[in-house]
Amino acid sequence: MSIEELLIALAVFVLAIFVGYLTITRVPPTLHTPLMSGSNAISGIVIVGAIIVAGSVGGLLGAILGVVAVALATINVVGGYLVTDRMLRMFHRSDEERR
Amino acid sequence: MEISSTTLDNLTLGAYIVASVLFITGLLWLRSPETARAGNRLSALGMLIAVVFTVIDRDIVRYEWIIVGLIVGALIGAIAARQVQLTAMPQMVAIFNGFGGAASAVVAGAQILSQNDTGDVDRVVSVTVALSVLIGSLTLTGSLIAFGKLQGIVATQPVLIPLRHVVNVILVIGSLTMAGLLIFDPNLEWALIAMAVIALVVGVLIVVPIGGADMPVVIALLNSYSGLAAAATGFVIDNPMLIIAGSLVGASGLILTRIMTRAMNRSLGNVMFGGFGVADSTGGAAPGANAMDRPVRSVNAAEAAILLGYADSVIFVPGYGLAVAQAQHQVRDLADMLKERGAEVRYAIHPVAGRMPGHMNVLLAEADVPYDELKDLDEINDDFRRADVAVVVGANDVTNPAARTDRSSPIYGMPILNVDQARSAIVLKRSMASGFAGVENELFHMENTMMLFGDARASVESLLSEMKEL
Known part of the structure; x- marks a missing residue:
């Protein structure tokens, strides 16, 4: 990674932190748990890195580490989104029927 | 074989932009219970797009391992999400955090090991590998202990190890030394492993002394770490998708952590290292x-x-x-x-x-x-x-x-x-x-x-x- 590439990556990092901060500050306490488990599912984005490692690194070690990482990240992604959906399905107002 | 996003297809990078927009919109929709469910689905769609376009990228030449990992992970994740009692949600969130952190650490570790084979690891990469492996490893064990406490397997009372501050300081110095060695010479694979092991131990020692009522802070913090570990891994493999999504989660977890510590009128340091509620039972105060x-x-x-x-x-x-x-x-x-x-x-x-x-x-x-x-x-x-x-x-x-x-x-x-x-x-x-x-x-x-x-x-x-x- 060259210095230019590093600086671009850092810019992306800083801006994304800002966007995350501004976006999440206004989430009401009622939704704090779904926010946490939903954002947790997003952190499973490392699945993309795991796929790259599992699919391109030469050697058995790379393949094994890759497959472990893909499996762990997939649990995080699939489990995270499903459980969040399950929770959000239960939230309803007093004037509406349960979905 | 070299892996770096400079070789990622333009199509893949374009898909990452779409996925990022979906993640951010999904989080915005979490501001209201009426739109939250749709927001979560939008975010899941973003994830699906990111995964599909990564898999079809021309850099990916081997599919069998990926498919095995995806199937195994999806099965475990889906079963866990369906079976879990809603009252067990705190430990569920804790353990998912841990898996995310572990995946980040493993990806970063695999990357440096493979680059060592080709002999071209630069300084920037080794710094971010160190960060990713450190944060990812302690997120894993910290989350496992949090899971154990919430599940009732590990004592929920704060467990205070004698001289724990001294032990912690020694371990932190040790892991930073290993990180330094790794940055100095990325070929020192034993330093990588030693660093990971120490970070795993630190994760245990940080969470074990924390009592049940402080768990909201710990879970929010581990949530943040799992995001930051993903972002650090994004630097390692030069992948903007990981940096963006990881940072969003890192920021979200930090905000929640701050809200929780404010609601207790305590600092994060006090929660993590204070041993609140055990050491201070002097009883001399006799309030009111x-x-x-x-x-x-x-x-x-x-x-x-x-x-x-x-x-x-x-x-x-x-x-x-x-x-x-x-x-x-x-x-x-x-x-x-x-x-x-x-x-x-x-x-x-x-x-x-x-x-x-x-x-x-x-x-x-x-x-x-x-x-x-x-x-x-x-x-x-x-x-x-x-x-x-x-x-x-x-x-x-x-x-x-x-x-x-x-x-x-x-x-x-x-x-x-x-x-x-x-x-x-x-x-x-x-x-x-x-x-x-x-x-x-x-x-x-x-x-x-x-x-x-x-x-x-x-x-x-x-x-x-x-x-x-x-």
Whole structure:
């Protein structure tokens, strides 16, 4: 990674932190748990890195580490989104029927 | 074979932009319960796009391993998400955090090992590998311990290891030394492994001393770490998707952590290293001696039911005890009965009630309580003085008036629910045992407070049957 590439990556990092901060500050306490488990599912984005490692690194070690990482990240992604959906399905107002 | 996003297809990078927009929009939609579910699905769609376009990227030449990993992970994740009791949500979130952190550490480790084979690792990469492996590893073991505590496998009481601060400092120095060696010479594979092992131990040692009531802070923090580990891994493999999504989560977790520590009026350092509620049981403070002299008034369900039966305005104050007793459905039934009798019923939710941010909200949602009846501290605190009865179900420290008045109290300054200002309060509690902070609660000794001792669920059930008699 060259210095230019590093600086671009850092810019992306800083801006994304800002966007995350501004976006999440206004989430009401009622939704704090779904926010946490939903954002947790997003952190499973490392699945993309795991796929790259599992699919391109030469050697058995790379393949094994890759497959472990893909499996762990997939649990995080699939489990995270499903459980969040399950929770959000239960939230309803007093004037509406349960979905 | 070299891996670096400079070789990622333009198509893949374009898909990452779309996925990022979907993630951010999904989070924006989490601002309202009406759009939250759609927002979560939008975010999941973003994830699907990111995964599909990564898999079809021309850099990916080998599919069998990927498919095995995807199938195994999806099965475990789907089964876990379906089977888990909603009351076990805190530990579920904890363990998912841990898996995310572990995946980040493994990806970063695999990357440096493979680059060592080709002999071209640069400094920047090794710095970020160190960060990713450190954060990812301690997230894994920290989350596992948090999971164990919430599940009841590991002691929920704070466990204080002798000389733990000294041990922690030594371990941190050790892991930083290993990180330094790795950055100096990325070929030192033993340094990578040693660093990972030390970080795993540090994860255990950081969470073991933390007591149950501080769990909301720990879970929010681990949530943040799992995001930051993903972002660091993004630097390692030069992948903007990981950096963007990881940072969003990192920021979100940090905000939640700050909200939680503010709601306890404590600093993060104090939560992580304070050993609150164990070391400070000096008992010398004897706050509000006058208030404490008055004996508590213990009532039976019939007396409490009469009080409730004639109330026009009732506020429920749930705490972790509600979750332990699994009394949420019974409380909802009681609330329904009060509403039938014409009373206004609301719920006052303290930000740190329970074991994770928003715990009470999920628990009550499961019992079909509409979310517009759940009020935050700021929203409802002025209404207590107009309430006829406040019913405290398994909450303690968050209702202690000493936090407002007694400067010598360990919880002084913590924002509390003004239960003491209600015309009467009924406190459902197992025994007179003090709360997590080890502080006596003045509320229990006040003139207008009635104590209804027993398991919360059994107590609410007997309240229900007594109410029917009225």
